[in-house]
Every structure is written in structure tokens, then in C-alpha cells.
Amino acid sequence: MRAHDILSKRWFCGLRKAKIGLVGAGSIGRIHLLNCHHLRNAELVSVADTSKEALGFAKAMGVTSVRKDYNELLNDPSIDAVIISLPNFLHCECATRAAEAGKDIFLEKPLARNVTEGKEIVSVVKRSGVKLIINYPTKFIDSYARLKDEIQTGVFGDIQIACATNVSSGPFYMRGMIGRPAPVPSWWFDCRLTGGGALLDLGIHEINLLRWYFGNVAEIKSYLGYRFNLDFEDHAVCFLRFEDGPIATINVGWFSKDFRNSIEFYGTLRHVSIGNSTRTGLGFLADVVKRRLGKIESFRKPYYKALQNFVDCVNFDISPDPSGEEGLLDLEILSRAYQNSHRCGS
DSSP states (O other), rough: OOHHHHHHHHHHHHHOOOEEEEEOOOOOHHHHHHHHTTTTSSSEEEEEESOOHHHHHHHHTTOOEEEEHHEEEEEEEETTEEEOOOOGGGHHHHHHHHHHHOOEEEEEEEOOHHHEEEEEEEHHHHTTOEEEEEOOOOGGGGGHHHHHHHHHHHTOOEEEEEEEEESSGGGGGOBOTTBBBBOOOGGOOOHHHHHHHHHHIIIIIHHHHHHHOOEEEEHHHEEEETTTTOSSEEEEEEEEETTTSSOOOEESSSSOSSSSSEEEEEEEEOEEEEEOOOOOOHHHHHHHHHHHHHHOOOGGHHHHHHHHHHHHHHHHHHSSBBBHHHHHHHHHHHHHHHTTTTEEEE
């Protein structure tokens, strides 16, 4: 695209706002709803959810058009794009219908419950000619994004070992928007509806992140833990070997009230360890103040940046990244991890 065309598009987009619909106003959906108020060149115009309480929250946040049936939202010709924040088992149905309705799509990870559903979504999106971006907010954390540049410029030398960790309470101790415990939806405890446990929910983030850093995965195997004796793993450790990169370890778990999201590299020149842990009392209080002032809390910023990236792709006709194809590749690698797994614990 020529520079003149890019400038023309940016000028035109500055005069209009993309109309966005939100499908699903649960825990993550509400983060997106709040972030929509800060988007450039976009406007949240409608929300769909089966929950009366969720729709009440949307109304309280200034959304005038609320619907119980998301098909009504998808069939609205005034809406350009949709944010889909639904349980895993509804991703395939909603995403394919959205694509067939001509809507660009911002879809919560994972792409789908399994590779078969993921392929169907990607196929329908391609056939319909719409854009699809998968929400991987970790890539939009500033310190993590800087690592990508430092790897490419050789700051660490040859990285031999990498370790990615994501441990929390998962669905067992959910929190509402102001920090109080929130009810846990029953679908979280049905593996047929989720597609997997902690490895799918958290590990998909780390697989995507490490692939972003190091490229193609040559081998992967995993060890699955069942502390709570449920039908799905509540913690897991994966070992990955990259075709042209380090040996990496992924540690994920739903067993701790504490929270840890970190990355470590060990290179021939330098080592690095960065991460985010549970917010302290002062950090939580600072976020409460920011929210009351109408600002973006620190924990919401990566989600906001991911969503703004989607809006820019829609408005400026930029190729989506992370795309549906990327999400499908992550699912394929995750599927290999499950196939190459050993069960640990009772």
C-alpha cells in the first residue's frame, strides 16, 4: 500500500468510528466492555448475553442496545465487528455465524475446543473474507514485547533455556470486577465444554508467546497433574524443543490463590527473568482509584492494547495478528502436548 493511501485511510478513519458489538459480558467480557470506552476510532454499540445481570451491567456502563440472542446482534447491518467472549464450547458456532454475517472478529483464546473446530472457524473466516484476531493479551505487556526486540538484536546471545510460568487459582476462585469472589460458571467443570483443563486455558498463552519468540516447535511432551481429582488437569508441565531455538519449559496451574505470570531466558551473554505477581494492597487500591477516575487499570492495559490492535486492523485494513491461523497452530501444538502426555498424581 502506498504512503498516500495509508494517510488517506487514516484521515478517513479519523472521521468515523467502527461500530462494535460484544457477545458475552461475563468476567472477561466486562473487561472488554470497560476498555471499549477508551478505544480510538471505535464505539461499542450493542451487547448480547443470556444473563439479565450481565445486560444490566452493560446498561449501567452506558450501552443502550442489549440483546439476549446474539444472532440479533450479528444480523445488525450497522455493526462492523464483534468481540466474542463466550465459553469455549460456543466459540465455533458464534465465530462462524459472525463470519458469515460479514463481521470482523476479536475472539477470546483459545480459538476453539479442539483442532477440528479450529479448522472450521478458520475455513469459514477465509471464505467470508473477514478478519479474525485471537486475544493473547500477554504479548501486549510492555516488558514481554521488549523481549522480542532484544532477542532479535542478540542481547542475550544464543538462548539455550527458556521457562514460561502461569499459575493462579483458575476457575476455582474467580473474582469480580472489584476483587470480591464471583460465582464460577458450571461449564468450567465439564471437560466436554472446555476442551481441556489448565494446559488448554493457560498453556495456550505460553505456547503462543514462546512461538512468537522462537519460531517452530519441533517436539513437545507434557506431564498432567490432578490435585483435585477432577476429569481434567489442574496443573501441567510441558517440555518443548524448538527447531531453531532453545529447550523450553511451560509451567501452568490452577492450584494457588497466589498469581504468577513470568518468563525466564538463559543465554550465552545474558539472562533475564520478568513477571507479574498478585497485586499488592497498594497496587489494588491504585487500580480502584484509576477505575473511579475513568482510567484504565494496570491489569486491563494488555487487554486494551490487544483490542486497540484489532480496531486498527479493521479500520486500516491491516492483516490480523495474532490471526486465526496462529490460533489454529497453537491448538495443533497443544493437541500434540495432550497426545504426548503422562498423568501424574491420583
